[in-house]
Each structure stands twice: as C-alpha cells, then as structure tokens.
Amino acid sequence: MTSLRFVERLRDLVDGVEVVLSDIWGVVHNGLESFPEACEALHTCRQRGATVILITNAPRPADSVQRQLRKLGVPDETYDAIVSSGDLTRSFVADHPGKKIFWIGPERDSSIHRGLDAVMAPLEQADYIICTGLFDDETESAEDYRAMLLQAREHKLPLVCANPDIVVERGDRLIYCAGAIAELYRELGGEAIFYGKPHRPIYERAMALAAERRGHLAPLDRVLAIGDSVRTDLTGAHGFGIDCLFLTRGIHSEEFEGIDQLDPASVKELFGHPPRALMRELRW
Structure with missing residues (x-):
C-alpha cells in the first residue's frame, strides 16, 4: 500500500468519470448553509458530461430534501437527481x-x-x-x-x-x-x-437513475463517490465496488488536523480500505 496524499481539486480526478454519487450533508452544506465551491464543482462536472446523483441518508423523500437544499442555497443545477434513505424507507412502508x-x-x-x-x-x-x-x-x-x-x-x-x-x-x-x-x-x-449508505440498495437506485439519464448503465470503474464518513460513504463505496473521494473537513476533521499525507499504517488504521484520494473540501 502506498502513502495516501491530499489533492487540491476535483478536476484532477474526474477524467473519464461518467457518474458522480455525492453525499450531501458535509459535502454541499453543513446543515445551516451551503458550500458554494462544492456546488460549483458538481455543477462543472455536469457541464463536462457527468451525471451527478446526490445520495443521502436523510430520512425524508427526495422532494423534501430538494426543498431543504433550496433553502440552504444549493442550486438545482448542482445535481441531476436525489436518492434518499427516506425514499427507500417509504418503499418498505408501502x-x-x-x-x-x-x-x-x-x-x-x-x-x-x-x-x-x-x-x-x-x-x-x-x-x-x-x-x-x-x-x-x-x-x-x-x-x-x-x-x-x-x-x-x-x-x-x-x-x-x-x-x-x-x-x-x-x-x-x-x-x-x-x-x-x-x-x-x-x-x-x-x-x-x-436503509441508506453504506447498504447496497441506495447505490443501486442511484445507478438506475443515472442510467435513465445517460441511456446506459455506467461501468463501475467510471463512477466516483464523494463523502465525508468512513462508516457510510467510504464503506458503502467500497462495498459497491466504486472509487471514493474522501473529504476530511467533515465529521472526521479532528483526526486529520495538520495532516497533508498519510503513511500506509495510518491509512489502514483510519480507513481499512483506502479511498482513491483525500481532499479537505470539495472544489473544482
């Protein structure tokens, strides 16, 4: 295992990526306000031809999540669609x-x-x-x-x-x-x-929505997950067989304070299965 380095820009990772599966809370907002640079980064991915599906453990249906995003200042053009754990839970109730x-x-x-x-x-x-x-x-x-x-x-x-x-x-x-x-x-x-990350059904639904928009199911090696939780985002991406960009400014921020490179032993201790790259906060 090689050392794991931080990268500065999303554009260094998305060549050939067809689908981005991005977490919401901790990536595009913190519950009180949006992160404009993160929203712009995902919007730019869309402009370059990728399909961006937001996948969230929010316990509400996608339309309710969208209303919250709008209130927090996340533009609709940031993403193509939303899949929430609330959607999957509603299916169970139904x-x-x-x-x-x-x-x-x-x-x-x-x-x-x-x-x-x-x-x-x-x-x-x-x-x-x-x-x-x-x-x-x-x-x-x-x-x-x-x-x-x-x-x-x-x-x-x-x-x-x-x-x-x-x-x-x-x-x-x-x-x-x-x-x-x-x-x-x-x-x-x-x-x-x-229901939700890191469990497989939320990824399957997100990929199906992306396939509807693209006209085909993207190969897994052309899919990139983005998130800030080892337990849900990184574990879920690994279990589904896709790469993950891990953001360190979120719930694990104290563990990464002052670190700009991780040696192999630290990577194994922190992550188990390493992400593709680390970034402090999402920016293009």
Whole structure:
C-alpha cells in the first residue's frame, strides 16, 4: 500500500468519470448553509458530461430534501437527481400496507409517511418501528432511548432505520442521528433494518437513475463517490465496488488536523480500505 496524499481539486480526478454519487450533508452544506465551491464543482462536472446523483441518508423523500437544499442555497443545477434513505424507507412502508407503526423521530420528518397507508400506534400495539431520528437531537442521545428499546425488544419489533448515520454536522457541532438508536437496539438484541449508505440498495437506485439519464448503465470503474464518513460513504463505496473521494473537513476533521499525507499504517488504521484520494473540501 502506498502513502495516501491530499489533492487540491476535483478536476484532477474526474477524467473519464461518467457518474458522480455525492453525499450531501458535509459535502454541499453543513446543515445551516451551503458550500458554494462544492456546488460549483458538481455543477462543472455536469457541464463536462457527468451525471451527478446526490445520495443521502436523510430520512425524508427526495422532494423534501430538494426543498431543504433550496433553502440552504444549493442550486438545482448542482445535481441531476436525489436518492434518499427516506425514499427507500417509504418503499418498505408501502410494501407493508395496514401495518401499525411506532415512529421515533422529530415532526419535521413526517413526510416519511406522507400519502402512504401508514397507521401510527403506541409502541405496545405496533408491528414495527420506523426511526427517522431523535425526538430532540439538540439535547438527546441514543442512551435516552434505552428503556424504550428494551420494551421494543420484548415485543420483538423490527426497527427500520431511515438514516444510518450516527452523527452529522450542524454548523460547528455534531448531533446524533437515527443510526445511533438503531445501533443501540442491535446491541440490545433487537432486529434493525437499515436503509441508506453504506447498504447496497441506495447505490443501486442511484445507478438506475443515472442510467435513465445517460441511456446506459455506467461501468463501475467510471463512477466516483464523494463523502465525508468512513462508516457510510467510504464503506458503502467500497462495498459497491466504486472509487471514493474522501473529504476530511467533515465529521472526521479532528483526526486529520495538520495532516497533508498519510503513511500506509495510518491509512489502514483510519480507513481499512483506502479511498482513491483525500481532499479537505470539495472544489473544482
């Protein structure tokens, strides 16, 4: 294994790339504002002929994600399409009509069941759990849900996790996500079903959307993933068989502070499977 270096510009990596599968949170915005240089970089990729699909663990359908992007100042021309873990979770709900759902998550995620035959019920009456996040991610952690999850385990309820992220950035802070609750549930012996990165279905749907736009399915060696999470973006890209550009300014920023090159031992410790390249923040 050779040393892994930082690169300065996306343009040094995209020759021959047909499809870019880019993360959203931490790549094009931080939850409070957009990153103009990152948006321009993806737009330029599109102008040069690549198809840009945003893939996100947001627990909301793609149209809701787009509305949020617009509010944060991410232009529509940044990307061709969006695939969210919320879309995949909605497919699960649609495939189980009439089943009773206990929902864990904030009211802002209510679009997850919009227009579906979703019957909300108390935990003791539910057939399964949908977790889109914490009720109050400003003050809570997964530990606040331990008693609830123990009760769910006793009822043998599957928990469908609509956002496998453990944490994301909100401005300069890290906040807990649904993945933290789902992982605790697994530790307690409960059944957790994950939709989103790093799991294969979100990549398959993104590639299918890209193929619709291009008229053919792009070879995997002409696909580049972009993200800032080892656990979701890098692991997901490796599992799907595509290269990953890893951004270090996001949730792993403290681990990369002051580093401009990684030796082979550090690469293995930090990543397991190394990305194609490192970049601090996305720019053309």
